[in-house]
Amino acid sequence: MSIKDNVITKKVMSKEDLDTLKEEGKNRIFPDSLKIAVQMATCGRASGADKIYNFIQNEVKDKDIILENAGCLGLCQLEPMVNVFIPGFNPVVYSNVSTDTLKKFIPSWISGTYIKENILGQLGREYYEELDIRLKSPPGIKKITENGFFKKQKKIVLRNSGFINPFQITEYIARGGYYSLLNVLNNFTSEDVIEEILKSGLRGRGGGGFPTGVKWKYCRAAHGSPKYVICNADEGDPGAYMDRAVLEGDPFSILEGMTIGAYAIGSSEGYIYVRSEYPLAVGTLRNTISEARRHGLLGENIFGSDFSFDIKINRGGGAFVCGESTALMASIEGKVGEPRVKHIHTVEAGLREKPTVLNNVETWANVPKIITKGYEEYVKIGTEGSKGTKVFSLVGNISNNGLVEIPMGIKLREMIFDIGGGIPNGKKFKAVQTGGPSGGCIPENHLDMSVDFDELTKVGSMMGSGGMIVMDENTCMVDVARYFLSFLVEESCGKCTPCREGTYQLYKILERITKGDGQEGDIELLEELSEMIKDASLCALGKTAPNPVLSTIRYFRDEYEKHIKDKKCPAGVCKALFEYRIIENKCTACGLCKKHCPQNAIEGEKNVPHRIVQERCTKCGICYSVCKFDAIEKV
Amino acid sequence: MTELKKKFEVIAKKYEREVESLMPFLQDIQEEFHYLPEESLKEVAQRLAIPLNRVFSVATFYNAFSLKPKGKYVIQVCMGTACHIKGAPLLLEEISSLLGVREGGTTEDRLFSVETVRCLGCCSLAPVININGNAYGNLSPEKIGSIINEYKR
Numbered sequence: 191m192s193i194k195d196n197v198i199t200k201k202v203m204s205k206e207d208l209d210t211l212k213e214e215g216k217n218r219i220f221p222d223s224l225k226i227a228v229q230m231a232t233c234g235r236a237s238g239a240d241k242i243y244n245f246i247q248n249e250v251k252d253k254d255i256i257l258e259n260a261g262c263l264g265l266c267q268l269e270p271m272v273n274v275f276i277p278g279f280n281p282v283v284y285s286n287v288s289t290d291t292l293k294k295f296i297p298s299w300i301s302g303t304y305i306k307e308n309i310l311g312q313l314g315r316e317y318y319e320e321l322d323i324r325l326k327s328p329p330g331i332k333k334i335t336e337n338g339f340f341k342k343q344k345k346i347v348l349r350n351s352g353f354i355n356p357f358q359i360t361e362y363i364a365r366g367g368y369y370s371l372l373n374v375l376n377n378f379t380s381e382d383v384i385e386e387i388l389k390s391g392l393r394g395r396g397g398g399g400f401p402t403g404v405k406w407k408y409c410r411a412a413h414g415s416p417k418y419v420i421c422n423a424d425e426g427d428p429g430a431y432m433d434r435a436v437l438e439g440d441p442f443s444i445l446e447g448m449t450i451g452a453y454a455i456g457s458s459e460g461y462i463y464v465r466s467e468y469p470l471a472v473g474t475l476r477n478t479i480s481e482a483r484r485h486g487l488l489g490e491n492i493f494g495s496d497f498s499f500d501i502k503i504n505r506g507g508g509a510f511v512c513g514e515s516t517a518l519m520a521s522i523e524g525k526v527g528e529p530r531v532k533h534i535h536t537v538e539a540g541l542r543e544k545p546t547v548l549n550n551v552e553t554w555a556n557v558p559k560i561i562t563k564g565y566e567e568y569v570k571i572g573t574e575g576s577k578g579t580k581v582f583s584l585v586g587n588i589s590n591n592g593l594v595e596i597p598m599g600i601k602l603r604e605m606i607f608d609i610g611g612g613i614p615n616g617k618k619f620k621a622v623q624t625g626g627p628s629g630g631c632i633p634e635n636h637l638d639m640s641v642d643f644d645e646l647t648k649v650g651s652m653m654g655s656g657g658m659i660v661m662d663e664n665t666c667m668v669d670v671a672r673y674f675l676s677f678l679v680e681e682s683c684g685k686c687t688p689c690r691e692g693t694y695q696l697y698k699i700l701e702r703i704t705k706g707d708g709q710e711g712d713i714e715l716l717e718e719l720s721e722m723i724k725d726a727s728l729c730a731l732g733k734t735a736p737n738p739v740l741s742t743i744r745y746f747r748d749e750y751e752k753h754i755k756d757k758k759c760p761a762g763v764c765k766a767l768f769e770y771r772i773i774e775n776k777c778t779a780c781g782l783c784k785k786h787c788p789q790n791a792i793e794g795e796k797n798v799p800h801r802i803v804q805e806r807c808t809k810c811g812i813c814y815s816v817c818k819f820d821a822i823e824k825v
Numbered sequence: 826m827t828e829l830k831k832k833f834e835v836i837a838k839k840y841e842r843e844v845e846s847l848m849p850f851l852q853d854i855q856e857e858f859h860y861l862p863e864e865s866l867k868e869v870a871q872r873l874a875i876p877l878n879r880v881f882s883v884a885t886f887y888n889a890f891s892l893k894p895k896g897k898y899v900i901q902v903c904m905g906t907a908c909h910i911k912g913a914p915l916l917l918e919e920i921s922s923l924l925g926v927r928e929g930g931t932t933e934d935r936l937f938s939v940e941t942v943r944c945l946g947c948c949s950l951a952p953v954i955n956i957n958g959n960a961y962g963n964l965s966p967e968k969i970g971s972i973i974n975e976y977k978r
Contacts, residue, residue, distance in 0.1 A: 236947050236960035266949035429906035431946035466852065466889050467945060469958070505852055507887025510943060524847035526886040583948055585907040591949035623906060659906045659948075673909050677943070683886075786967055788922065811915050812966050 201486025203494035208368060211485070215364025216321050219354065223254045224299055225275035229352055231262035231438040232470050233431075237269040238288075245289045246272075249296055261439020263352025265339055267591040268310065273353065274299055279328045281317070281353075283310040304328055311337050316345075317353055320366040339590045342609055344571060344597045346579050347555045351439030356474055359481045362442040368487060370561035371446050374453060375495045383454040384410060387557065390565035391577035396422055396513070396550030397628065397654045398730075399576075399643040402557075405547055409455045409537040412545035417457040419448050419499075420541065420548040422518060423464035423471070426510040427626030428677065430657030432581040433551035435593050437464065437471035440555065441478040445488065445501065447554035450561065452499040455547055460501040463518050466508060475503055510627075510681035514729050515540070515548045517683065528685045529729035550655065552581055572598035576642035580656060586623075587662035589614045596641065603637040606660055617662040621745070625654030627674045627681075628734030630741025631667060650741040652734070666763035667746040668753050672700040674738035682731065689732030692723035696739055704764040708754030713743060762824030765809045769825055774799040776821035783813035783822065832857055833865060837872060846873055847883055851890060859899070860891045888943075896931045896938035898976050900956050905944030907951035912965065916952055917941065919966040923973060936977070 202208055228234070228243045246257055260273060268285035275281045276299060284295065286308050298305045311334030312327060327333075334340050354361035362368070374383055388403030409417060421444060425433040436444065448460050464472055479501055482488035490498045504522050511517045512527040519541045521527040540546025556578060560568050572578050576598040582605070585591045589611030596605060606612065606622060613619050621631040630651035632639075639645050643653050661670070675697040684690045696719055699712055720736030727733045743750060752758050759767035772783075772792075777799040784792040784800055791807040794800030802813070814822045836853045840846040850873070854865050861884055870877040884890045902908075902917045917939075921927055924937050931938040947953045950962025954972075961972055 232945075232960070233947050233949060236950055236953065236962050266947075425946070426943065428904065428909075428944040429948050430944070431948055434946045467942060505849065506889070507848060507852070507883075508889035508943070509887050521848065522845065524844040524883070526882055585948035585951065586910055591907075591951075593949075626906075657906065657948075659910065661910055665910050670910070673906070677904075681943075788919075808918075810918060810966055811912070812919075815965050816967060 201494070202368075203486070205372060208363060208372060211360045211363045215358070215360030215362070216323065218358060218361050219364055220275060220277070220318070220321075220323060220325075221256055222277055223256055224277070225256040225258060226250075226299070227258040227260040227273040227275070227355070229262055229269060229271045229273070230259040231352075231435060232468070233262055233266040234269045234271065235470070237266075239270040241289065242270045242272065242287060242292070245292060246296070249292070253300065255300070258355050259357075260353060261351045261356050262435050262593070264343075264348060264435070264593040264595075265310070265590060266593065271310065271352075273313070274304070276302055276304075276328070278326055280312040280314055280325050282312045282328055282331055283334060284308045285310040304331060306330065310334060311340075313353065316349075321364060338611060339592065339594070339609055342600065342604055343595050344579050345595050346559050346571075347436060347443075347552055347581055348440070348593065348595045349559075350443065351435050354440065356439050356441055357477050357481075359442060359485055359487075362440070366562060367442055367558070368446055370558040371449055371487070372493055374450050374561060375493050375497060380410060380454050380456060383450060383561075386565050387454070387560060390560045390568045391572070392553065392556055392560060392568075393576065393643060394549060395552035395556070395580065395655070397427075397625065397652065399653060402549060402553055405537055405549070406451065406454050408535070409545045409547045412538045414539070414543075414545050416459055416544060417455055418541045418544060418546040419452045419455065419457045419460040420518070420522075420546060421448055421460070421462040421554050422513065422515070422548055422550040423462055424506045424513045424518060425465055425468075425551070425655060426513045427655050427657045429585060429623070429659045430583050430626060430655050432583055432593060432656045434468050434471055435581075436551050436555050437468065438474050441474050442482065443555045443558055444551055445478055445482050447557035448501065449488065449492065449499050450557050451547060451549070451554065453497055455545070457547070458499050460499060461504055461522055461541070462501060463504045463506060463512070463522060466505045472503065472505060479503065509683070510677075511683045511729075511731055514731060516729070518548070519546065526683070528683045529731070531728060552656070573640065573642045575644050580641070580653065582656045582658040584610050584658050584660070586659040587613055587617065587665070588660040598642045599640045601637070602632065602639055602641055605641065605658070606637070610660065613660070613662050617664065619660070620663050620665055621661045621667065623651075623659040623661065623670065623738075624657065625652035625734075625737070626657050627677050628652060628730065628737055629654045629657075630737045631661070631670065631745065632741075633745040650737065650744055652737070664761050664763070666704075666759050666761035667742040667749050668700065668704055668759075669761075669763045671739045671742045672697065672704050675700055675735075678731070678735045682735075686726075686728040686732060688723050688726035689728065689735060692719060692727070693732070693735050695719055696723070696736065700739070703750065703753050704759070704766070706753075706757045706764075706766040708750075710754070712754055713747065713750050717743065769804055770802055770807060770809060770811075770814060771823055771825055772800050772802055773821050773823055776819050778819055778821070780818070782816050782818065786812050786816050788812065829858075829862065833868065837868070840873070842873055844873065844875055847875065847880065851880075851884060855890055860894045863892075893931075894935075896935050898936060898957055899938045899940065900954060900973075901940055901942045901945070902928075903945045903947070903951070903953045903955070904941045905948055905951070907948040908944075908953055911951045913952040915966050916954065916964055916969060919969045920954075920973070923970060937973070
């Protein structure tokens, strides 16, 4: 069974029209029949959500059950997840579901009971605070906010993600969506909107941290027309996928934010530049735009006013540098994505040399929420210089991998050990990397610092777009620096020499060190070269490119020295600098390593401890990962 | 008209004769043919009234475009930071040695291409590979063989 949508012929003109859609959305989210919503963002699909969806579809074919899809709730590691809506009760989230467990679960849900397995928690009042409904709390099931992963989070940007169906505009409206835009068009002048955003203290969430209100103010004042609004959805930092979650889970919030921004600066044309590596996000956005147009919330005369604004989608070409604003604009113009010098800011001469405001996905998604509750509420969250929340992708060697939205100012330690659940497999924490290839690695003695724009910069890293990659003792910091430089060498556009040649030389030196050919003086050479690249590069890609090198030297200099002087990689990552060996008294001669070795490099008979023939070993590490007795070591 | 030409015409109809059509035009061709045939670059230049060298520079600048035909199955090994520290380089080596091709290469039977990508945004499932849109997460070298075998059948 599926919900019948009211295909409206009338466009939304008034609060009454919006209220009607809100009611419709409420009935979609909380229908009178059992509803099962599968979380089907890219991460969910990679964990088998498609299979789960098809299975449920088959099971419930002839029954009075509604099957829906939702975005990602954030705890991607426990996917596939489903949200179960039994009428009259708070929705309950099940994690790690499989077709086998569903065979048991579905009949119990139909009979109105919850099998207490695989339950992550129930979603409480915060998920329907705008709606005039009362729901009971299913007995014996904890609130999701009591789960350690969610407890310290504060959801503003991700408040709908993983809950509403991202393809349904009415569900977004039921959560309070588009009331901010209506309020703005009815009661705000452009200047009022800018003032509100200025006072909220909102800073660009793409990494730069520039005050959003100031940007809008300059663009509003700039001469030239038309003016453009751009959403940077070219989320290129490796290890970061916050924007993907919003694009796939709550895309209407981005559109509403952009529309409010367009009204503020006086623009009627907008662009969303989205990575082509996110095909699902592109598809979702296309639906979002056509739905908004169909309801008169995008296009000519929005809400029946004389304000018109429309949005086009541009797909990226897989070039990291296009996350830089001027390169992104060049790419929209059909050119090679090379940045330009910003003597004249893009707010004055951006896309097609016209005044342009460019903000990233998360920044835009914040805008409607600031308007809804007023800047007074917004500034209560966060620190002096960094207001509101920030979404991070907390990944790497950490127990709870996923997306977290935290109030600015939370301690790094709380993020990693309370929300993230610490380091798995009994390993020790070594460093956390933030800010992508422009950022740095933060060691243990800084874990009590608070997370905001300014503090992260002080320790030699940066907020960046929100990647937070946790590294355990088995991570080699020289290799991490080499990894980021190899990334930057590939992604440097080649326009300016300091970046093109400088990053290449940094990479070559780091490669030499990791191969065991490091020389006395290499560290100093890396530092000197880094300073030059920082000073002389044209755009932010080059100016920040040495950060991964400088921060690892700053905090892990001894590890560099061990590579160079002792020719050893203490973490056992750089292949030229360690060997796999079998520890005789731990080896049970089970033969598992010998069976799996693709090079036939392991010798040994039954009951005799095995031995690795070093000449044949390619250090693929398969023996190390299959051994059940920890009998293989790296030395 | 050849099959190739027909498909090209369908795409070409969508685009206005202006420079800004270049990227989406090339993206559609890439999506349809999995590479940019030389002939199509010349056609694009003519239809958008821009020099061929301009088309070529855009086609070679962006990673999303390929001038060489690819295999039926494109194996993308994610090289994001989370994947890197969780062993993506070892995965790539294992895939290369199983198929006998290096990164960027295609097997002789044109069945598989092996390439790396910057970040697929599935960091919570690292390390991840993607084969023609199907993502596989939480991998280790010993799991690779059976996944590739699924596609050989």
